[in-house]
Amino acid sequence: MARGIYKRGRIWWIRYAGPDGKIxxxxxxxxxxxxxxxxxxxxxxxxxxxxxxxxKRIANYLFNELAEQYLEWSQRQRSFRSKxxxxxxxxxxxxxxxxxxxxxxxxxxFQSKRLQKGNKPATAxxxxxxxxxxxxxxxxxxxxxxxxxxxxxxxxxxxxxxxxLRYLTPEECQELIRACDPHLxxxxxxxxxxxxxxxxxxxxxxENVDLQNGFILLDQTKNGERREIPINATxxxxxxxxxxxxxxxxxxxxxxxxxxxGKPYQSVKRSFASACRRAGIKDFTFHCLxxxxxxxxxxxxxxxxxxxxxxxxxxxxxxxRYAHLAPSHKVNAVNALxxxxxxxxxxxxxxxAQKVHNLKITEETPCYATA
Numbered sequence: 001m002a003r004g005i006y007k008r009g010r011i012w013w014i015r016y017a018g019p020d021g022k023i024x025x026x027x028x029x030x031x032x033x034x035x036x037x038x039x040x041x042x043x044x045x046x047x048x049x050x051x052x053x054x055x056k057r058i059a060n061y062l063f064n065e066l067a068e069q070y071l072e073w074s075q076r077q078r079s080f081r082s083k084x085x086x087x088x089x090x091x092x093x094x095x096x097x098x099x100x101x102x103x104x105x106x107x108x109x110f111q112s113k114r115l116q117k118g119n120k121p122a123t124a125x126x127x128x129x130x131x132x133x134x135x136x137x138x139x140x141x142x143x144x145x146x147x148x149x150x151x152x153x154x155x156x157x158x159x160x161x162x163x164x165l166r167y168l169t170p171e172e173c174q175e176l177i178r179a180c181d182p183h184l185x186x187x188x189x190x191x192x193x194x195x196x197x198x199x200x201x202x203x204x205x206x207e208n209v210d211l212q213n214g215f216i217l218l219d220q221t222k223n224g225e226r227r228e229i230p231i232n233a234t235x236x237x238x239x240x241x242x243x244x245x246x247x248x249x250x251x252x253x254x255x256x257x258x259x260x261x262g263k264p265y266q267s268v269k270r271s272f273a274s275a276c277r278r279a280g281i282k283d284f285t286f287h288c289l290x291x292x293x294x295x296x297x298x299x300x301x302x303x304x305x306x307x308x309x310x311x312x313x314x315x316x317x318x319x320x321r322y323a324h325l326a327p328s329h330k331v332n333a334v335n336a337l338x339x340x341x342x343x344x345x346x347x348x349x350x351x352x353a354q355k356v357h358n359l360k361i362t363e364e365t366p367c368y369a370t371a
Contacts, residue, residue, distance in 0.1 A: 132152055
């Protein structure tokens with residue numbers, strides 16, 4: 001790569017010394033390297049001749065103007081729905097503020113304000129991350145100077161508590177399923193038996209469900225990787241019932257949809273909260289169904305690598321939060337070592353007993369995938 005040419009996002013930038021020796025950074029406004037290279041040669045020649053480059057002056061844009069362009073651009077992204085909500089909240093706070101007015105202190109005060117309103121650190125971090133990316137694009141689009149972006153990047157994310165792990169017992173699973181409204185019940189059963197994220201469940205299409213071979217194929221996942229999820233007996237029965245009932249609406253591609261609009265459900269937050277209340281389950285969100293799926297797999301003795309693949313985690317870091325649910329593996333490991341060093345000592349394998357204890361459920365249909 002030629003010296004003095006670098007990339008910000010998809011746009012090439014140039015860096016050169018002006019007639020007075022000061023370093024000038026300028027966007028080429030192009031995604032092509034050759035355009036930036038030609039521009040750099042021209043600018044260096046002008047500086048050598050003592051001519052001031054005709055640097056394009058950036059207008060004083062408002063945050064609302066950036067938000068409008070950013071939302072139009074972000075429609076191509078999988079996370080557009082959640083990102084649109086974040087941008088709306090940011091507009092309520094900074095709508096008519098000029099982009100050049102943003103600085104480190106302003107955003108740190110914004111973080112404190114969100115926490116005082118009762119937002120969790122994770123929520124404040126998602127808003128800040130969205131704003132940082134908006135300004136990255138603003139620099140690429142020549143809406144603001146790079147110096148503003150540097151000030152914003154100095155703001156650090158808040159420390160999050162990602163160790164929250166709430167999952168249901170088999171009995172609680174049955175209570176929750178019984179408490180669900182008819183439209184919600186198959187959605188909850190699917191989440192419990194597949195470990196899919198809420199967005200993956202609500203946007204599931206029949207073209208991604210292979211009942212004959214017994215798996216669900218997800219192409220567009222959160223981490224961008226393809227994922228296959230086996231269908232167990234309980235999930236197969238639920239999906240088969242939906243598939244048979246689909247005969248009247250063969251034109252609708254989604255597995256779960258609003259019969260009035262024919263579109264997938266945008267949210268089930270209210271009906272899910274009502275079901276939890278009727279079942280007597282507190283401090284439980286839809287995402288915790290995914291924790292329930294993973295937790296019971298680990299307690300059933302399934303190795304963490306397999307759980308990672310089923311959940312679609314990119315690495316084991318996120319999956320390790322479930323490791324403490326399988327203490328028998330550590331006990332058996334040190335007992336195995338003791339058996340090698342002291343052959344006369346015999347320790348029982350506690351994993352089988354633990355599995356029986358952990359998998360004890362009612363005689364009703366199981367509510368989670370077994371190993």
